[in-house]
Amino acid sequence: MTTKSHDHAAKAKQFISNPEKAHWHDEALWFIREKRDKQVHSLPEWERLRELASQIKAHTISKLGSYLVAFEEHATALGAQVHWAKDGEEHNRIVLGILKNHGVQRVVKSKSMLTEECHLNPYLEKQGIEVVDTDLGERIVQLRHEPPSHIVLPAIHIKKEEVGELFHEHLGTDQGATDPDYLTEAARHHLREKFMEAGAGITGVNFAIAETGGIVICTNEGNADLGVSLPKLHIACMGLEKLIPRMEDLSIFIRLLARSATGQPITTYTSHFHGPIADGELHIVLLDNGRSALRLNRAFSEALKCIRCGACMNTCPVYRRSGGHSYSATVPGPIGSVLNPVQDAGTYHSLPFACSLCGSCTDVCPVKIPLHHQLLTLRNHIRLKGHLAWGKKMTMAMAAGVLGSPFLFRFFGGLARRALKTFPGLMNNRFNTWGKQRDLPTPPVTSFASWYKKNRRGDGA
Amino acid sequence: MSSRDNILVQLRQSTPEEEAYPDLNQSWTTYPDQIVKFQESVAGVGGHAVRLDSGADLTETITRMEVYQATKKVASCSTHTRIENTSLDNIFDPHALEDLDLFIADGSIGVAENGAVWLTDEKIPHRVALFITQHLILTVESRCIVHNMHEAYQQIATVRPGFGIFISGPSKTADIEQSLVTGAHGARSLTVFILV
Amino acid sequence: MSVGLFIPCYIDQFYPDVGIATLELLEQFGVKVDFPEGQTCCGQPMTNAGCVDDARRLAHRFLHLFKAYDYVVAPSASCVAMVRHHYESHLGNHPDYESLKVKTYELCEFLVEVLKVETLDLSFPHRVGLHESCHGLRELRMGQSSELVGTAFSKSRQLLELIDGLQITTLKRPDECCGFGGTFAVNQEAVSCMMGLDRVADHEHADTQVLTATDMSCLMHLDGLIRRQKKPIHVMHIAQILAGRKPAE
Numbered sequence: 001m002t003t004k005s006h007d008h009a010a011k012a013k014q015f016i017s018n019p020e021k022a023h024w025h026d027e028a029l030w031f032i033r034e035k036r037d038k039q040v041h042s043l044p045e046w047e048r049l050r051e052l053a054s055q056i057k058a059h060t061i062s063k064l065g066s067y068l069v070a071f072e073e074h075a076t077a078l079g080a081q082v083h084w085a086k087d088g089e090e091h092n093r094i095v096l097g098i099l100k101n102h103g104v105q106r107v108v109k110s111k112s113m114l115t116e117e118c119h120l121n122p123y124l125e126k127q128g129i130e131v132v133d134t135d136l137g138e139r140i141v142q143l144r145h146e147p148p149s150h151i152v153l154p155a156i157h158i159k160k161e162e163v164g165e166l167f168h169e170h171l172g173t174d175q176g177a178t179d180p181d182y183l184t185e186a187a188r189h190h191l192r193e194k195f196m197e198a199g200a201g202i203t204g205v206n207f208a209i210a211e212t213g214g215i216v217i218c219t220n221e222g223n224a225d226l227g228v229s230l231p232k233l234h235i236a237c238m239g240l241e242k243l244i245p246r247m248e249d250l251s252i253f254i255r256l257l258a259r260s261a262t263g264q265p266i267t268t269y270t271s272h273f274h275g276p277i278a279d280g281e282l283h284i285v286l287l288d289n290g291r292s293a294l295r296l297n298r299a300f301s302e303a304l305k306c307i308r309c310g311a312c313m314n315t316c317p318v319y320r321r322s323g324g325h326s327y328s329a330t331v332p333g334p335i336g337s338v339l340n341p342v343q344d345a346g347t348y349h350s351l352p353f354a355c356s357l358c359g360s361c362t363d364v365c366p367v368k369i370p371l372h373h374q375l376l377t378l379r380n381h382i383r384l385k386g387h388l389a390w391g392k393k394m395t396m397a398m399a400a401g402v403l404g405s406p407f408l409f410r411f412f413g414g415l416a417r418r419a420l421k422t423f424p425g426l427m428n429n430r431f432n433t434w435g436k437q438r439d440l441p442t443p444p445v446t447s448f449a450s451w452y453k454k455n456r457r458g459d460g461a
Numbered sequence: 462m463s464s465r466d467n468i469l470v471q472l473r474q475s476t477p478e479e480e481a482y483p484d485l486n487q488s489w490t491t492y493p494d495q496i497v498k499f500q501e502s503v504a505g506v507g508g509h510a511v512r513l514d515s516g517a518d519l520t521e522t523i524t525r526m527e528v529y530q531a532t533k534k535v536a537s538c539s540t541h542t543r544i545e546n547t548s549l550d551n552i553f554d555p556h557a558l559e560d561l562d563l564f565i566a567d568g569s570i571g572v573a574e575n576g577a578v579w580l581t582d583e584k585i586p587h588r589v590a591l592f593i594t595q596h597l598i599l600t601v602e603s604r605c606i607v608h609n610m611h612e613a614y615q616q617i618a619t620v621r622p623g624f625g626i627f628i629s630g631p632s633k634t635a636d637i638e639q640s641l642v643t644g645a646h647g648a649r650s651l652t653v654f655i656l657v
Numbered sequence: 658m659s660v661g662l663f664i665p666c667y668i669d670q671f672y673p674d675v676g677i678a679t680l681e682l683l684e685q686f687g688v689k690v691d692f693p694e695g696q697t698c699c700g701q702p703m704t705n706a707g708c709v710d711d712a713r714r715l716a717h718r719f720l721h722l723f724k725a726y727d728y729v730v731a732p733s734a735s736c737v738a739m740v741r742h743h744y745e746s747h748l749g750n751h752p753d754y755e756s757l758k759v760k761t762y763e764l765c766e767f768l769v770e771v772l773k774v775e776t777l778d779l780s781f782p783h784r785v786g787l788h789e790s791c792h793g794l795r796e797l798r799m800g801q802s803s804e805l806v807g808t809a810f811s812k813s814r815q816l817l818e819l820i821d822g823l824q825i826t827t828l829k830r831p832d833e834c835c836g837f838g839g840t841f842a843v844n845q846e847a848v849s850c851m852m853g854l855d856r857v858a859d860h861e862h863a864d865t866q867v868l869t870a871t872d873m874s875c876l877m878h879l880d881g882l883i884r885r886q887k888k889p890i891h892v893m894h895i896a897q898i899l900a901g902r903k904p905a906e
Contacts, residue, residue, distance in 0.1 A: 013847040028639055030830070037803065045489055058480040065472035094862040125539035136645060137636035153636065160638045180640035188646060195646075196556060204521035222592045222632040222647025230555055240468070248485060251614040254627075255574075265502065265575035266610075269647070270627040277588070277624070292471040315804065316835050321851050354845060356838030356852070357705065359795030363804035370568075372795075376743075379707030387619070394708065406695045413569075413670040433843045437850040438881025441671045448669045448676035452692045457679075 006328030035263025057305035074213025078275030088118035104199035110224035112204030149324030151311035201227030207240035232280030312361035334361035502576030506630030564594035571606035599649035661726035678900035716747035732795030782822030786865030790872035
């Protein structure tokens with residue numbers, strides 16, 4: 001049994017209690033799914049690309065150790081420094097160490113879900129280092145002191161009026177201003193100052209190439225590049241699973257990534273870094289934090305193929321109507337509902353049940369992770385770990401008992417039908433969750449089995 | 462044992478069966494005219510693609526552009542035009558480029574499927590110029606425009622220390638209620654001159 | 658050819674006419690249909706709740722009841738998906754499981770693939786909204802889901818298009834989930850109902866008069882919402898339309 005848990009259903013209910021906002025959020029994300037569809041349907045080879053990406057990732061994961069060693073060797077030969085961190089805490093210590101060695105007081109950071117996973121910002125801030133998230137969406141949630149709600153579109157849950165108020169307070173924009181051009185311009189000037197003042201740039205990594213030792217970072221805004229070509233110190237943080245074997249593999253992944261994420265054919269900037277900038281330093285921090293263990297967990301290891309595109313979130317009918325914060329996790333949505341409970345079932349046991357098993361996520365995943373099948377399997381694992389609610393377990397055991405016996409089934413089925421017919425109000429009341437917004441079926445007089453016995457079996461069959 | 466050692470030991474443990482590396486040598490979408498498709502793709506991502514026939518003068522064409530006429534500080538690392546009043550060679554600290562208005566550089570590959578231009582910083586002393594500039598002009602020779610990313614990556618030399626980038630359109634964001642805004646942090650506009 | 662009819666638990670108890678329509682429809686095509694006694698449930702509710710062991714007994718019962726037939730047909734894509742895709746852990750080693758997997762069909766699949774139905778002598782002059790149930794679409798691949806790139810097809814649509822006067826309405830979101838999802842319908846009631854109401858609104862906007870699907874579970878949920886909202890949309894299982902029933906007045 002759990003003491004601390006994050007119940008998705010309760011948070012989702014709260015989100016939906018503002019139906020206008022819930023519909024707006026749902027439409028906003030569906031729009032991105034439609035943009036994705038348009039791009040994807042213009043490429044007849046799309047399903048082939050997905051299959052190849054899946055195979056490349058599966059191959060890489062099976063040989064992850066040797067590819068990482070090769071990556072380290074090649075990156076080091078180019079002049080980069082490679083560090084290994086077993087968990088988030090060690091990752092943060094390493095990053096702090098590098099910054100302290102260079103006397104850095106101000107850092108600019110481009111989008112990195114990994115640094116969110118490690119809670120790097122509060123850690124550095126406690127040490128007196130200013131960390132500015134430079135991706136516009138990330139900056140917005142940073143100023144609001146809340147986590148991002150989507151791994152690619154961090155502020156998708158925020159309306160322009162709210163951004164206007166926020167910027168009025170923090171950036172001095174006009175009160176009541178909501179024009180996105182005006183607000184973005186204000187952010188441009190504000191963040192340009194931060195780029196100019198920064199002593200180091202921290203980025204994530206989209207892909208790391210084993211054969212060359214290079215790393216690839218994709219952005220639309222150009223904030224990662226600005227952040228690491230003004231200050232000469234670049235710290236790139238990556239999960240072990242970001243590796244791909246060859247440069248040529250990028251031809252597959254770059255074609256899949258932006259189309260899946262935002263419905264663009266490619267991000268504005270796809271930067272390939274081989275070694276540090278002249279007179280500068282490039283530090284690459286490799287993070288484990290459960291990834292090597294996930295690799296050995298056969299039922300869920302395919303989740304390591306994830307390239308963090310967010311397509312599963314955009315298509316998930318539950319995510320769209322409940323918002324990323326309902327998942328109480330750095331990575332929300334379908335992929336988050338696999339990754340988080342696998343690592344910590346006690347806290348995240350509600351997530352695999354925040355799913356209608358529709359399978360849309362599996363069909364959009366560019367690397368073909370069988371997400372909805374993993375979510376179903378995860379439910380059984382959660383039960384085995386003892387995290388299934390007692391009520392649910394008992395209900396299911398009783399149901400199995402009734403359904404396992406034809407006699408009990410017919411008996412209770414008939415009883416239920418007769419009760420409903422005689423007392424229709426029995427079920428249509430506020431204690432019955434089904435009946436809150438739905439009518440129950442009109443109870444029929446007879447079951448199919450009885451009808452069959454009377455009308456067909458009686459013929460001597 | 463260091464974390465590195467611990468992690469590698471864990472990764473060498475009961476390895477799942479090795480999955481084979483697939484064959485990437487396949488046929489991919491090509492276009493009837495990759496230059497026309499490239500132009501469409503550049504426009505599709507918010508940039509402007511202009512064909513410049515072999516007789517035309519790039520410098521002269523640039524001087525007639527609105528972005529040039531509004532410019533105070535222009536730098537060029539392009540071999541096709543000397544137009545500049547600031548030389549990157551004379552700058553030691555890239556922070557000095559804060560007020561750069563217009564930057565011109567040469568791309569070596571254009572990609573029809575997505576309007577991207579590939580370039581490296583081989584001829585660019587301060588790569589930040591590509592991002593800090595208010596407006597960006599890139600050139601690419603028409604014979605260097607390929608159909609898709611597979612062809613592009615085949616051409617890109619693999620290991621060389623340094624920086625290489627695909628730039629597709631101007632800097633953009635849709636982080637405020639999904640409204641597309643160009644000029645988020647990087648260039649507000651991108652013009653690609655296709656040199657025939 | 659001998660066909661064993663599997664009638665899902667809630668259809669047996671609450672929607673027997675769907676079972677009757679299925680039976681009558683198959684008989685119209687000259688098929689000898691048998692409804693083996695002793696059947697109850699395919700085990701889906703338990704599996705979805707994570708109680709895999711409780712489902713095991715039901716899987717064995719299913720195999721025992723149906724293994725002798727040439728085909729097993731059910732008016733439920735989700736039950737068929739359970740048998741074909743999720744009985745592996747219960748029946749994997751059993752010698753009869755492989756053939757059970759291959760011969761178990763959802764009703765429309767059976768009509769299109771085995772009976773090869775190409776004409777239907779029916780008239781149904783109504784605007785029909787086809788709800789593509791997720792299990793049918795993304796598990797059984799009875800149609801092309803909108804996420805995938807490839808040639809569009811849909812076995813249930815194919816059959817409806819054979820009916821005189823029947824017009825299939827055009828939806829804004831052709832295959833979004835209705836939100837039933839089994840216990841999800843109760844445990845995530847708010848999201849489930851919002852999803853269902855959005856589907857109903859899409860159909861209303863498309864001028865759907867009759868809403869149909871291969872899965873009565875989806876329809877039970879949508880019908881519950883439609884009747885609470887007092888919307889003028891009739892709900893009929895596809896078996897009922899194909900068997901010649903008219904929308905109830």
